[in-house]
Amino acid sequence: MMATLTLAWKSLLNRRYTVGLTVLAIALAVALLLGVERLRYEAHSGFTATISDTDLVVGARSSPVQLLLYSVFRMGEATSNISWRSYRHIADHPRVNWTVPLSLGDSHRGYPVLATNSDYFQYYRYADQRPLELKQGTQFEDVFEAVLGYEVAQKLGYQPGEEIVIAHGADDVAFVRHDDMPFTVVGILAPTRTAVDRTIHIPLEGFEAIHLGWEAGVPLPGRQVSADDARERDLTPKTITAFLVGLDSRAASFQLQRYVNNYPREALTAILPGVALHQLWDLLGTAEQALRLISWFVVGVGLLGMLSAQLSNLEARRREMAILRAVGAGPRYILMLICGEALLLALLGAVLGTVLLYAMIIGAGGLIEARFGLFIGLGGLRPMELAYLGIVLLAGLVSGLIPAIRAYRQAVVNGISMRM
C-alpha cells in the first residue's frame, strides 16, 4: 500500500505544474467558500452578541431594522430624534424597570460618540447577559468626561487623563469640531467584541453643552458659549436619539411595544431586538444565499478543472498505465490510482484552502474589524465548515470516478499491449 502511494505521489510530482494549478484553483475556491461561511457566521454571532437583556429599543418612527442598526450598531443615522418628555413619560410606565437614553450623531476620528447616562454602565448587557467592565479608570461623572471603548483607546493610543475633541457629525471634518469644549478621558472599557468597543461614551449633559449655540447645526456667530458658562446652564437634553428599555417581565414586551407604537404625542417605534435582528437576517438572507451559491459554483469550476486535467492526462499517461499493468497492476489498481489522485488533489486543495483562509484572517482580520466592526475569530473549523470540506472531498472523489472508470476500461480493453 505504502509502495503504491509513493508511486502515485511521484507520478503527481512529475506533473507538478498542472497538478499545482489544479490544487491552487481548488484551494482558492475552498478559501472563498469557507471565507463566505465564516464571514456570515461571525456577522450573525457578532450582531447577536451585541445586545442582550434589552427588551425594547425605542426611537423615532422608522423601520425596525434601521432603528436597530443606528441605535445598537451605530450604523447609519437616525431620521429624527425623540423628545425628552416622551422618553421620561415612557420611562415612568409601571412595567418599565430601567431605561438607557442614547444620543448619537457626533464622532471622534471616525469613531461614533454616544451620549448616555450612568444607567448605561449599569444596565447595558452584551453576549450572554454580560455587563460592561472598566479596564482602566472610572465612569464619567463630570459633564466633560469620556469613557472610551476598548478599540478606540487601543487604536488611538489614549490613556485616562488625555483630552479629546469631538467632531460634529459622523465625518471628522476639521471646521465643525467642538474644540472649545474638550473631553477628558476618565475610563477605558474592557473589550466586548461588539460595537461598544468602537464607541466613545460621554454624558448626555456634555453632549448638550457642546451643542449650545449649535441649534442650526453649525456654530452661530455670537452665540458661542464657553465651557464654564455651559456648566451654569440647564443641561437637561431636549431630545435624544433612542433609548433602551428593560421591563419587569419579558411577557410585557408586546404590551409595551403596542403602547409605544400608538403613543399619541409623538410618532415612535419600539422594536424587540431579537425580532428586528431576524428581519435583518431575512433581508440579508438573499444576498447570503447568492454569495454561498457563487462560492459553490467556484468550487465546482475548480473541480471541473481537475476533471478536465485528469481526462486529458489519461491520453498522455497510457504508457504509464501499460507499464504498471505489465508489472502486475490490475485494472482495479488503475481505478484506485486515478480516483485516489483526485481525492488527494481535493484534499490538498481543501487543506491549502483552509490555510489560505486562516492566513487571510490573520492578514486582513484587523482591517475587516476596523472597517466593518466585524471580528473574525481564529478558532478551529466549526462543524458547518468541516461539513463543507467533506462535501468538497466527496465531490472530488466523485469527479475522479469519471477519468478513473475511463482508465479502468482502457486497462481492460488495451490488454498488455501499449497502444499509442
Place this chain on the structure above:
Amino acid sequence: MSATAHNNRVIDCRHLRFRWRRRGPLILDLESLTVDQGEMVFIAGPSGSGKTTLLNLLTGVGVAEEGRVAVLGQDLAAMGGSRRDRFRADHIGYIFQLFNLLPYLSLLENVLLPCRFSRRRRLKAAGGRANDQRATAADTKPAGGQRTALAAEARRLLAHLDLGDPYLLKQPVAELSVGQQQRVAAARALIGGPELVIADEPTSSLDMDRRESFVQLLFAECARQGATLVMVSHDRSLEHLFDRSILLDQINRAACAPAGPER
C-alpha cells in the same frame, strides 16, 4: 494444479480459441503451443497473426473463451482477475517494444518497479538470486537493509547488461538512449527472478547492429537466472539465434485476416 502438467513446462496452451466478441470472428485458434523451462523461443508474429491476443492470454491480462492456458503449471483461466494480476507480477517479466520506463522514477526505481507489486520478487531480489532459501531471511531484514540489498541486486543486473556506469544511474531515464532504455527494461523484467520473460518486439526500435547484442545479453542473463524467454517479433532476422522458433501465422488457424481487431 493439474496432474497432466509437465513438470518443466513453462507454457502449455491447448485448444485455444479467442474472439473479441461473441459471434465475432475468431482471432486465435491454436491446437497447441508449449514452451519448456529454460528454452529461448522465438515466435514470429506478423501483423494479423494474433500476436497481441496471444500475449494477452499468456500474461493473464485476457482470458480465452475456450481452451486452456497454463503457465508454470497453473491454469490462468481458472484464476480470478486479481489473482492473474498477482501471478503476472510474481512470475512474468515483460519487455515492451518502446517506452518501457516511467519518467518520474530513477533508473534504479524503474528496475525495482516489479518489487513494489510482488513480494515474492522483492524477497528474491533482496535475498540474492543465487540461493532462494535466503529469501525468508531477507524478509526479516530491516526496511533499510532490504532497500540496500534491492539496490545492490538491481546494480548487479544492470552491470550484467552493460549499464554498470554509476554515472548512468544518476541520469533521468528520459535522457537514456533507446538501447539503454531497452536494457533497463530487460533488467526490470529479470529482477527478482521471474520464471518467464516475455519480450514484445524488444529490438524493433534498435539499430540493426545493436539488435543482436541486445538479444545475446538477454539470453545470457535469462540463462544465468534459469528463466525461460519468449520473444515475439515480426522481424525474423534474429530468429536463428534462438533454440526454437514458432511461426504463429502457421499454427494459428484463425490467422491471415490482415484486418480485424488486431489493429
